[in-house]
Amino acid sequence: MAKSPGNTPVQKNEQLTITIEDMTHEGSGVGKVDGYPLFIPKTLPGEEAVIKVVKVNKNYGFGKLLELKKTSPERVEPTCHVYCGGCQLQHMSYSLQLQMKQNQVHNVMKKVAHLEHVLISPIIGMDDPSHYRNKIQIPVDEKNGELITGYYQKRSHRILKNQDTCYVHSHAMNEVLPFVRHLMNKYGVKAYDEKTHRGELRHIMIRTGHFTGEMMVVFVTRTAKLPAKEQIIEELTEKFPFISSIVQNINDQRTNVILGKKTKVLWGAAYIHDTIGDLTFAISPKSFYQVNPVQTKVLYDKALEYANIDENDVVIDAYCGIGTISLFLAQKAKKVYGIEVVPEAIEDAKKNAERNGIDNAEFTVGRAEKVMPKWKKEGLKPDVIVVDPPRKGCDPEFLDAMIAMEPKRIVYVSCNPSTLARDLRILEDGGFETKEVQPVDMFPNTGHVEAVTLLCRQNT
Structure with missing residues (x-):
């Protein structure tokens, strides 16, 4: 068993049963062993949990939930089981959130x-605390010769899996994203590889006007050329007539910054529009606009x-x-x-x-x-x-x-x-x-x- 720093009452890799007493502001449960706090994600106050200690510091540690012996009445069944790290409170009732x-x-x-x-x-x-986001930025990768889309696993650059439906994305974006991925695979567009700095497509960004229904699709590429551009545009706009703007952003740098400096309109308008009250706003790929x-x-x-x-x-x-x-x-x-x-x-x-x-x-x-x-x-x-x-x-x-x-x-x-x-x-x-x-x-x-x-x- 791994050695603990100092005189902590728990050791790394130790399994134990603990009662969750409190919650951090990020939503992790907090349990204590002889006054020593352990932070355990996906647990709620009042629950009794079997955990594995995964990290031990001098004054606090971290645990991983293995099993719940007793559940909180505030626990709900998560709508999404991907747990990409974005919706870390989805196991919690909205009132408790x-x-x-x-x-x-x-x-x-x-x-x-x-x-x-x-x-x-x-x-x-x-x-209704669902499907509220009007903007997504999805990284792409390649697996078994196929371009995939999805969010990175927490604290990594490894995409979990193709994620076609997200509980917080707008319904329209959940429809468009998998079709975009289908077109990329159909026409042989290659995903960008961080290690080799090769491949064409780095990210897919989609922005929507919630009250206008307009949509912008942005292809973030390493290269100035997007293969089969005309065919992709034709199929995309034919299937989704509410798309009003298709844009290419070029980022040829070795960086984790998503957007590059150069942007060009491939089809339609340079902006989409949305309204707040009786005001209308034009939104470009780089605009800050509340999501x-x-x-x-x-x-x-x-x-x-x-x-x-x-x-x-x-x-x-x-x-x-x-x-x-x-x-x-x-x-x-x-x-x-x-x-x-x-x-x-x-x-x-x-x-x-x-x-x-x-x-x-x-x-x-x-x-x-x-x-x-x-x-x-x-x-x-x-x-x-x-x-x-x-x-x-x-x-x-x-x-x-x-x-x-x-x-x-x-x-x-x-x-x-x-x-x-x-x-x-x-x-x-x-x-x-x-x-x-x-x-x-x-x-x-x-x-x-x-x-x-x-x-x-x-x-x-």
């Missing part, structure tokens, strides 16, 4: 932000409510992407300034403003932490700042610039409660008060949760 995410937000507000009594509203879930369109409207409505804008307000929208939140804000504000580091996104934002007849939104390319101090020196005084950063949260320079600008309100849209809580502590110390946090379940069956937070400048 929402409770877990609510607790996650509560815990970080208390332990990281040190906000004991902030109002955290009940999480907003979905009526759950139903909950996006919920999220943005809450951000707009917190912003509480009138016709005299000047607003900054940092990390504005293609202008989705900016244009919502511009419908009520005097002026909106959007910042985004991706030039293509800013071009899309400008076109989206024009498309919707909005002329009081101005978009700037740059890093928010660099642009904001510059605007501060130039005398720009926003009434409201809306920020929607990536998972790493806001840079210290950006937080300093927000504090120095002294807006009346800050609306912080976050996809990572931990970095949100860290940044709220800095903003609180800089003279702002956290008024309310609203969790929103944008990604059912996963451990992710979004939150919208309202902060007001103290003494205003």
